[in-house]
Amino acid sequence: MAFCGARISEDADPDRATLVIHAPLEALNDDSGGGEIEDGPPVHPETMRRLLCSSRLQAVLEDRSRTAVRFGRMTRDPSPAMLRQVRYRDRGCRFPGCGTRAFTEAHHIVWWRHGGRTDLDNLLLICSFHHKLVHELGWRITRDAEAQIEWRRPDGIRYRAGPSPGHHDDDDLRATAVG
Numbered sequence: 001m002a003f004c005g006a007r008i009s010e011d012a013d014p015d016r017a018t019l020v021i022h023a024p025l026e027a028l029n030d031d032s033g034g035g036e037i038e039d040g041p042p043v044h045p046e047t048m049r050r051l052l053c054s055s056r057l058q059a060v061l062e063d064r065s066r067t068a069v070r071f072g073r074m075t076r077d078p079s080p081a082m083l084r085q086v087r088y089r090d091r092g093c094r095f096p097g098c099g100t101r102a103f104t105e106a107h108h109i110v111w112w113r114h115g116g117r118t119d120l121d122n123l124l125l126i127c128s129f130h131h132k133l134v135h136e137l138g139w140r141i142t143r144d145a146e147a148q149i150e151w152r153r154p155d156g157i158r159y160r161a162g163p164s165p166g167h168h169d170d171d172d173l174r175a176t177a178v179g
Contacts, residue, residue, distance in 0.1 A: 021048055022062055050135040076112040078123060090125035094149055095133075097161030103128040109141050124149065 021043065023035025036042045043051070078086065086106045092099040106123045110116030124141060126134070133139040138154030151159040 019051065021051065022066070023048060024062060024064070046136045050132070076108070076118055078106050078118050082106075082118070082120065082123070085120060086123050086125050089120070092125065093127040093130055094124050095126060095130040096151060096159060098127060098130060100127050105131060107131055107134065107141070109143050121147070 020038035021035045022038060034043045034045045035048050077083075083106055087104070092101045093104055104125045104127050107126045108116040108118065109122050109124055112118065116122050121143065124143070126141075130139075134141060139159075140152045142150045142152070144150065153159055
C-alpha cells in the first residue's frame with residue numbers, strides 16, 4: 001500500500017494514477033458492505049476507508065441501482081511544500097516510541113472524509129503500520145490546544161510509550177547501587 005501510494009503521488013497524469021472505487025452510499029458510514037475497485041476486485045469497508053485516506057482516489061457513491069449520486073473530492077494530498085514541512089516538523093512517525101522515517105505518510109487528524117482540512121495543524125506524519133492501527137483497528141489521534149498529540153486505544157485509554165528495554169532511570173540505578 002505504501003509503495004503504491006508513493007508511485008501514484010509521483011504520477012503527473014491524474015487519470016492514469018487515480019484509483020476509482022464504486023461503493024454504496026451507506027458503505028462509508030457503516031459496515032454494510034465495501035465497494036469495488038473499477039475493473040478490479042471488491043474491497044472490504046475498512047480497506048476502502050484506508051484507501052480514501054492514503055491514495056489518490058475518486059470515490060463514486062452509488063444508490064442501490066448503481067446510479068452515481070456523488071463524486072468524491074479528487075484531492076486530499078498536501079502540496080509538496082506542505083509535505084516537506086510536515087516531514088521537517090515531525091521528523092518521523094509520531095506514534096509514541098516509533099519515530100521511523102520509512103514508509104511514512106501525512107495523516108489527517110480529523111479525517112479528510114469527515115471534512116478535515118489539508119493544512120499543517122491537521123496533518124501528522126505516521127508510518128504505514130501505525131496508519132493501519134488508526135484506520136483498521138480503531139485507534140484515535142487528537143491534537144490539543146497546545147498542539148500536543150494524544151494517541152488513544154480503541155477502548156479510549158490514552159497510550160503512552162514506556163521506557164525502552166534496558167532503560168534505567170536514575171532512581172532505578174540508585175536503588176540497585178544501595179540495595
